[in-house]
Amino acid sequence: xxxxxxxxxxxxxxxxxxxxxxxxxxxxxxxxxxxxxxxxxxxxxxxxxxxxxxxxxxxxxxxxxxxxxxxxxxxxxxxxxxxxxxxxxxxxxxxxxxxxxxxxxxxxxxxxxxxxxxxxxxxxxxxxxxxxxxxxxxxxxxxxxxxxxxxxxxxxxxxxxxxxxxxxxxxxxxxxxxxxxxxxxxxxxxxxxxxxxxxxxxxxxxxxxxxxxxxxxxxxxxxxxxxxxxxxxxxxxxxxxxxxxxxxxxxxxxxxxxxxxxxxxxxxxxx
Amino acid sequence: xxxxxxxxxxxxxxxxxxxxxxxxxxxxxxxxxxxxxxxxxxxxxxxxxxxxxxxxxxxxxxxxxxxxx
Numbered sequence: 012x013x014x015x016x017x018x019x020x021x022x023x024x025x026x027x028x029x030x031x032x033x034x035x036x037x038x039x040x041x042x043x044x045x046x047x048x049x050x051x052x053x054x055x056x057x058x059x060x061x062x063x064x065x066x067x068x069x070x071x072x073x074x075x076x077x078x079x080x081x082x083x084x085x086x087x088x089x090x091x092x093x094x095x096x097x098x099x100x101x102x103x104x105x106x107x108x109x110x111x112x113x114x115x116x117x118x119x120x121x122x123x124x125x126x127x128x129x130x131x132x133x134x135x136x137x138x139x140x141x142x143x144x145x146x147x148x149x150x151x152x153x154x155x156x157x158x159x160x161x162x163x164x165x166x167x168x169x170x171x172x173x174x175x176x177x178x179x180x181x182x183x184x185x186x187x188x189x190x191x192x193x194x195x196x197x198x199x200x201x202x203x204x205x206x207x208x209x210x211x212x213x214x215x216x217x218x219x220x221x222x223x224x225x226x227x228x229x230x231x232x233x234x235x236x237x238x239x240x241x242x243x244x245x246x247x248x249x250x251x252x253x254x255x256x257x258x259x260x261x262x263x264x265x266x267x268x269x270x271x272x273x274x275x276x277x278x279x280x281x282x
Numbered sequence: 283x284x285x286x287x288x289x290x291x292x293x294x295x296x297x298x299x300x301x302x303x304x305x306x307x308x309x310x311x312x313x314x315x316x317x318x319x320x321x322x323x324x325x326x327x328x329x330x331x332x333x334x335x336x337x338x339x340x341x342x343x344x345x346x347x348x349x350x351x
Contacts, residue, residue: 142347165346172346187323187343192314197345236343247289249341252321 012037018110022064030228036064040110042225043067045134047120047150049096050074051210052164052217053140054086059218061104061111065225067132068104071116072096083207120146122269125153136221137161140214144191145272151176151184152269155260160224162217162232167198169206169241171213174232174251175220181234186254186261191272206241213239283336300329309342316343 014022014033018040025031025039044065046053049072060068074096076087084096091099097115104113116128120141129137137159139150147163154161154176163184164173176183216237223229236249258266283294287307300319304312317324318341324332334340 144345144347147347167346170346172344187316188345192345196311197314197347249318249343250321251318252323254323256325 012040018064021108021110025063031226035226035228038225038227039064039222040066042136043069043132043134044136044138044221044225045069045071045129045132046138046140047071047146048140048142049084049086049100050080050140050142051083051166051205051207052214053138054084054100055211055214056138056140056218056221057100057104058086058107059215060221061108061113063218063222064108064110065221066110067112067114067134069114069116069128069132069134070097070100071118071120071128072100073117073119083205083210085211120149120153122149122271125149125269126157129153129157129159134159136224138214138217138221139163140210140217143274144197145274147184148191148272149269152259152266155183155185156269160233162220164213164217166205166209166213167203169209171209171239171241172236173213173216173220174236175224177224177231177233182251182253183257183260185259186257187236187251189254189258194273209239209241212241285334285337286339288341294334297333297335300324300332300334303334303340304329307342314345317341318343 022036025036026033042065044060046057046068049070057068057070076091076094076096076099078092080087081089086103087099095117097117101113101115104111114132118124137154139147139161141147150161158178160177162173162175220231223231234251236251238247255261258264284291285294300317309315319338
């Protein structure tokens, strides 16, 4: 694969970096990243990955754009209200960078489709941009079982967190949090609010992890839990160890398959 | 005795178990907090029996959803 003149110009600031170079930019153009949830976290992650020239971006979401999304989900525009998020996201990416092939999955992830979605394009890296714990545990378990690296993240109010899972290189999300909290026990963004930029900060860190993974440079957040407090303007990187009793990634896993946990009442589809 | 909680040093007057410590630190919804001491996750069943001692580094890790909706 050789670059066109437009590509040489478009990616010139990457190509000049010794950690990227022409070789790295080719890797990016040939890479495939799946983003589950095209909202607060997924929107900025998708935009930066698209701008960086990640050749294939998968977007998974069944939701449609609402006016209340636009304070933070910057991939969607006012005119997109009422449109499916994956379609709106695809249109924005296509306008931004014609090098990117966007694959859309207009569905919620569940135990019955997530493995097929991950395998559909044999994605290199998965970004969890979902807003609920059933989906977060499902993504974790599916990635562990299919040996896919992924980035977890969560945001609420003025706070955010993220960690990266690499197969056999450190803990998974379930090592830290053994099972989801009961529905409605932990507040959601809808109920508690979230500062619009939180997804920008944390989602962009997720995109950075995906890019570094594809390039094979630097240190990733595997084995670490990064927390961000915007009010204190404080980042903390907490070292983690694997949980020898983890239900999914330990030597003796208790989980035999994927689980569809119960959703909080307020987040049920069509509600 | 001095211990570290989420990276900050604090003085503890006496050794307490994790359950007591969560109350003392006014941790919201302590039943859903993951507690790591010296880089080891402590199973919830051991919260009553695990005593925090001098020099321990305690981390509270909270559930955080958010993102899509």
